[in-house]
Amino acid sequence: MSESFTATAAVAHSGVEQFTLQAIEFAPLQGDEVIVEIHGVGICHTDVVVKAEVTEFPFPAILGHEGAGIVTRVGSGVNRVKAGDHVIVSFGSCGDCASCSADQPSYCHHMPELNYFGLRADGSPAITSEGKVIHSHFFGQSSFASHALSNERNLIVIDKDLPLELMGPIGCGIQTGAGAVMRSLNAQADQSILIAGGGAVGLSAVMAAAIRNCKQIIVMEPNAARRKLALELGATHVIDPTESPDLAEFIQQLSPAGVDLCVDTTGIPPVISALLAALAPRGTLGIVGITPPDTPPPGDLTMIMQRGLTIKGIMIGDTDLAEFIGELLQYYRAGSFPIDKLVTRYPLSAINEAMKDHMAGDCIKAVLLPRT
Incomplete structure (x- = not known):
């Protein structure tokens, strides 16, 4: 025109x-x-x-x-x-x-x-x-x-x-959370996953993990209403991070061997460090949240090397847009998203x-x- x-x-x-x-x-x-x-x-x-x-x-x-x-x-x-x-x-x-x-x-x-x-x-x-x-x-x-x-x-x-x-x-937000689980981390049914943050991105990650039938889906979120909704959407466990000063220890009470996958949607450096510490050997931490400027990479490099951990930056869920959004719409129609x-x-x-x-x-x- x-x-x-x-x-x-x-x-x-x-x-x-x-x-x-x-x-x-x-x-x-x-x-x-x-x-x-x-x-x-x-x-x-x-x-x-x-x-x-x-x-x-x-x-x-x-x-x-x-x-x-x-x-x-x-x-x-x-x-x-x-x-x-x-x-x-x-x-x-x-x-x-x-x-x-x-x-x-x-x-x-x-x-x-x-x-x-x-x-x-x-x-x-x-x-x-x-x-x-x-x-x-x-x-x-x-x-x-x-x-x-x-x-x-x-x-x-x-x-x-x-x-x-x-x-x-x-x-944007919904495919970011879902894509982090289904594309970036490619979560599988025999894996455990911990999601930090119960906003739209985090809860989209919960729904995606439920679709993938992850054996354990843990959500860390201080808001009680959001924790309740996370359980309704498929989380198996929820954590109020204000209840423990040692988040990694609190997480490991639920998963003593550590979790296979973590997704951070908060961008809060202490939370990211706690997620890294909660990973099982060969686990992966996906970072979605926006961190403060000049935030250094989390964790001790020797510990990351010895345990074979992976830290993965994730931008908009690593998706190819049309194909993935089409997949999410199928889940929406089926009532699972x-x-x-x-x-x-x-x-x-x-x-x-x-x-x-x-x-x-x-x-x-x-x-x-x-x-x-």
Whole structure:
């Protein structure tokens, strides 16, 4: 489409605590670009981190990267999707580098410029408001808005009977947790697994471990309601980490020989160290949570060597997007991946309230509904 397009977005401004709803204007679409009418977008902790200006993403900006909706406009070169398609919007990747060619787009060699610079890959702005540039392309979408501009490669077409308001978080947090278990660690039925953190990523990992029939699924989470939900979703044991000053010892009371696999979703260095200490010989620790800047690798290298331990960094679950998301949707339809139990809905106009509830732990996965 050659003409510009107007929409509404929740814009983050530098030094301003709250988001502001304002009118935005999209530039004319480039050949491979698509406009998606957003019907639901999840709030992820990464949105919170960027809003707090911990990273260098430029402001003013539209954040949001767990969107789902309906394609309304397509560029002249688009052939993978069409107007009217229901889609999950995920992160940007180039499709040509060594990682993308190996079906590992989350490690795309061009990840920064496609997802973190706030502009198109060619450096041009895609969105303005009152003549001023509003930075976009956050994780390839910037979907805290009524409409988002993305690339056709970022989109996963889904069946039209699926509830769009639930689908967005699958594109990031949910596939991150599930992928950590089912792809990165490839958990098996004869293995034990410990998951630190009972948020959306951790509970998605629990559901994935239950699908894999892991013999022991332990969840470490201080929030009692989340521990209860973890048990409902398939955890065999839950731990309140506030009950013991020695987390590794407390964990080993449940699994004396140590656990085979650990997934950290917290990013808290003492928790990560405790998980490493709780591993059985030849065990693997997968790190998903965002750690504070300059956090050193956990543990004693001699101990890691002598016990044959592996520490694995995990980005968005090491998934190949369309194939894995399709698999998760099959589990959802079968009732074994009930993501609806994680979601609390808010209108987009209540984004500041939703952010507050997210930070306070009063919801597991806040989903904003721009059309409400």
